Amino acid sequence: MRLLHTSDWHLGQNFFTQNRKSEHQAFTQWLIQQVEERNIDAVVIAGDVFDTGTPPSYARELYNQFIVNLNKVGCQLVVLGGNHDSVSTLNESKQLLAQLNTQVIASTSSEPSEQVVELKRNDEVIGLVCAIPFVRARDVMSSQAGESGVEKQQALGKAIAEHYHLVYQEAFKRREELGKEIPIIATGHLTALGVKTSESVRDIYIGTLDGFDANGFPPADYIALGHIHRPQVVAKQEYIRYCGSPIPLSFDELKWQKQVIVVEFDGTDPTIEPIEVPRFQAMQAIKGDLESIEKQLSDLDFEHSEVLWLSIEVETQDYLTDLQERVQILLEGTCWEVVQLRRAKGVRNHTMQAQEKIELSELTPFEVFEKRLDLEAFDSDELKQRKQRITTTFNQIVEGVELEAAPQTPHIEGEKSS
Known part of the structure; x- marks a missing residue:
């Protein structure tokens, strides 16, 4: 199975006085070409498809056209909500997009099985995704009176880790039922502890939590992360990755090469290959x-x-x-x-x-x-x-x-x- 990991498109971004429509259009066309040439089975967008909760019409058009074009080449798409995305905006077309081989997970569900997405080729399940979007504190825990700030941070970090493992257990159970060694991929849209950011990344706080310990991730075969615009490995674990944004969202992001990541699985063993994204502006x-x-x-x-x-x-x-x-x-x-x-x-x-x-x-x-x-x-x-x-x-x-x-x-x- 071949998976392509991308994130943080920020469709509709106003870059100071400039519009990014032509860049995003060129990127999505380039991405479709990569999917065809590399025989990609599934694309995962790990959050922040849009730059604001109320994206302009041209940004929605780009999003919809990309989905139509990706479906034409027979590739599945999994879209995760990010901190910039509106849950209602992503959900408004969710059922329609499901008919175009696209699964949208806009928010965290209280039912872990609803966040396990099957990746298929010719109706055969070839992989499973623990589809975790941006997690809001209210989705995984309730506040307790009398807790200190440190206690709230610890409780929230534990609650997010527990949610990850609950979803992973559902995926593991599903793999056991299928009776074959297929990869389990997890996603996330958050700040992992120890990562390097850029000027365009606004610090996000899940409740009072400013960073998630990588030890809280489940033992998935690959973990596709979004939110940080600089591509990097997390906690020295090659299989835990930020792919970064595909276009520079601030001038300091010109310091490094933009990329998407292609992950090829032989059974559950991943081979990871970053693919350089051209500069479109x-x-x-x-x-x-x-x-x-x-x-x-x-x-x-x-x-x-x-x-x-x-x-x-x-x-x-x-x-x-x-x-x-x-x-x-x-x-x-x-x-x-x-x-x-x-x-x-x-x-x-x-x-x-x-x-x-x-x-x-x-x-x-x-x-x-x-x-x-x-x-x-x-x-x-x-x-x-x-x-x-x-x-x-x-x-x-x-x-x-x-x-x-x-x-x-x-x-x-x-x-x-x-």
């Missing part, structure tokens, strides 16, 4: 003083007629009211566009400390929040716990707001994409 990040930026722009290996998205981070202690105009002069005669222009973080901090004027748009909500917290004293252990609770609540509120509507981004910008 020219992008470049530049940092330095104005003189250095000018030189870097002149050295760029892009045609002036090519549409190039630029992030420029200026390192200067002076507050330049004409910063945008200065940069635009450097780009005259090109099709290059600055979609993110900001001062370096250290410079912004220095400017604020000197109480000089600074654009609010250059700060993230979290930088503003941190500056406000710095005015308070959190000396005792009790107050430090209170600070953690406040920070967790703030993260949850910001994410909730971002899920309700696509972000509005000014031209001079320091805000991270979600």
Whole structure:
């Protein structure tokens, strides 16, 4: 059996001032080609199909068209809900998509058997998926009065691990009934402890849990994870993987190659092969003083007629009211566009400390929040716990707001994409 693992498409994302429709369209077409050429039996999307809970119509069209095209080449699809996805949005077409060989698991079920998906080829079961989407705390546990923050974290981590193992036991039981050695794949959309993130990844908190211990995963043959946009192995276990997002969702993601993962099973033994995803939009990040930026722009290996998205981070202690105009002069005669222009973080901090004027748009909500917290004293252990609770609540509120509507981004910008 051959499985393709992908995640974090974020269809409908507004990237500063830019629309990502053409990139996502090119990616889905490329992915269909990979499925055909590599004889893929099933594709798993491990969460965050959409960027917001109310995706624009073109994003829904891309999603639906991909499913139709994938069905035409005889490949099964399993879609998991992520923290950016609306449960109701994914569920509204669930029954219809089931007729196109697509199983949608938008939320955690209280019945573990409902989260075991059979992978089939010519009506023969060739694999089983423990289809775990983004887990919300209320789905797996109820809050107990009098628990400390640490006790709540421990209880929640245990509840998620128990849910994983309940679903795995259902899959194991099903494999025993079939009487053949077929692989069991588990999924997840969460932050595993010890992973490396990127600017575009918003911290998610399952209740008060900021990271899940990889020891809580069941003994599946492969574990396909989503939420972290940087591809990586988890806990030094080759079979536990984040595939990462297929297109760069922030400029710092240009540092590594985007990929999807093809897993081929000989019985239950996996052979794992990352497949590089092409870059569908020219992008470049530049940092330095104005003189250095000018030189870097002149050295760029892009045609002036090519549409190039630029992030420029200026390192200067002076507050330049004409910063945008200065940069635009450097780009005259090109099709290059600055979609993110900001001062370096250290410079912004220095400017604020000197109480000089600074654009609010250059700060993230979290930088503003941190500056406000710095005015308070959190000396005792009790107050430090209170600070953690406040920070967790703030993260949850910001994410909730971002899920309700696509972000509005000014031209001079320091805000991270979600």
